[in-house]
Amino acid sequence: MAIPSLIFEGPDRAWQARANCMGVDPELFFPERGASTREAKEVCRGCVVREACLEYAIANGEKFGIWGGMSERERRRVRRARVLARQGAAS
Numbered sequence: 001m002a003i004p005s006l007i008f009e010g011p012d013r014a015w016q017a018r019a020n021c022m023g024v025d026p027e028l029f030f031p032e033r034g035a036s037t038r039e040a041k042e043v044c045r046g047c048v049v050r051e052a053c054l055e056y057a058i059a060n061g062e063k064f065g066i067w068g069g070m071s072e073r074e075r076r077r078v079r080r081a082r083v084l085a086r087q088g089a090a091s
Contacts, residue, residue: 044069
């Protein structure tokens with residue numbers, strides 16, 4: 001699998017310049033299936049833009065990699081919980 005660039009263009013992504021992952025090998029954030037995500041999540045742990053990164057990944061449906069300290073499976077749970085919360089609020 002080709003490793004996507006972690007740099008995106010646009011004014012709404014200025015947060016990336018302050019990210020802990022700047023300068024870190026992107027492969028760390030896109031581990032092979034079954035490989036540990038611990039090191040990538042450790043980079044994210046104290047990151048000041050962790051929430052913005054996570055929101056970017058959720059909003060853009062990122063299917064691979066660690067974003068905002070979460071794997072795709074973890075982001076899927078967040079999306080599902082948000083949908084259920086919206087449905088509950090609408091009832």
